[in-house]
């Protein structure tokens with residue numbers, strides 16, 4: 001049995017997990033694919049660095065071309081990150097007929113269509129199960145498991161760092177800045193947490209999920225993104241009081257042929273299953289016309305969870321090779337992309353306003369909502385003895401984003417509205 005030789009780009013958190021699983025599950029993997037899978041060469045930045053797995057030092061290289069140009073290597077597993085330089089290496093590897101397995105959501109969100117086209121042209125596979133929600137097999141589920149259905153909605157908690165921060169804020173009453181600092185100390189949040197907390201990491205993952213779910217190429221620029229840095233303890237307290245949790249949700253929706261994708265902190269009814277996804281865990285809720293509601297839950301990151309997805313992709317490559325069908329996946333994005341306008345995007349909203357406390361103000365506020373055809377579901381004005389003015393908490397019925405933008409504009413121009421403190425989408 002000729003071994004399948006793997007070139008590994010990166011021996012950090014995920015790369016180490018890949019080595020552990022390929023070596024630790026060697027017999028099982030061989031039984032499934034009929035050949036031994038071996039790690040042939042490993043690209044690292046610094047060969048002298050101490051490693052937490054035992055590696056034959058002669059396998060380590062600092063030169064990617066040693067792997068790309070090695071005719072013995074069948075598959076490259078890319079777990080080093082980076083976008084432009086990594087893309088060039090992957091294109092060069094595909095050109096030489098090597099299959100690719102990657103965990104790189106940044107690369108796939110930005111250049112997925114180009115890489116997939118190149119792979120198909122060269123008869124190679126490119127699989128990226130680990131790029132979204134680490135250990136949850138959501139990508140293959142969307143491509144294969146839902147192939148017979150028409151997906152109407154995907155909602156994801158796809159960033160563990162922000163879910164950890166929001167969970168701590170909710171469960172312990174801690175402030176955003178304090179929890180972020182703690183998450184950095186624990187190694188959950190990066191030294192520069194911008195990509196996570198401002199929603200960009202989630203947006204990249206939602207670009208991938210929406211493309212697969214709606215069978216049309218969704219670009220990162222199509223995603224409306226807002227992160228969690230403006231979420232306050234006051235917002236979370238009101239959410240809980242009204243029966244909601246605040247979650248950073250990626251939401252991809254389709255109505256007829258029109259789609260929208262967004263990432264934003266959202267009030268989620270506590271009865272919705274996604275509201276109880278806590279800590280660094282991820283979850284993806286998928287609604288299909290035929291199947292109805294489904295949800296997939298698990299670890300979104302980490303050495304072994306992420307590596308299980310990578311090695312499952314490796315198994316798929318080798319099985320395809322045995323069948324002689326590498327690079328023959330049917331086109332995923334066969335539909336034309338049609339984006340919803342703001343008039344077509346609808347949801348319920350939570351709004352917190354600070355207003356003047358005198359006769360007629362509530363009527364003015366209600367009139368603005370009426371002017372833009374936004375119906376109010378509930379209004380609450382809790383007593384605020386220590387504040388000169390009133391606090392109004394409003395939950396709307398479903399309204400278009402366009403109408404809500406007009407309401408916001410009108411409130412900005414209304415002298416009795418002192419501050420628009422918060423506005424959140426409401427789900428569930």
Ligand code: NAP
Nearest residue numbers: 010011012013014044045046079080081103104301302306
């Ligand atoms: P990491 O711990 O920082 O490891 C990166 C590895 O790549 C290191 O071994 C590093 O070498 C090597 N490397 C980086 N740049 C290189 C370069 N220019 N030339 C040669 N070697 C280079 O990263 P990670 O957490 O494993 O993540 C890897 C990828 O998986 C990223 O795309 C990430 O987004 C994705 N991912 C990660 C997770 C997770 O749980 N960590 C989950 C899902 C997806 P040295 O060891 O010598 O420094």
Ligand code: HSE
Nearest residue numbers: 158159160161300301
């Ligand atoms: N920074 C990411 C997260 C890692 O917090 O979920 C996994 O992609």
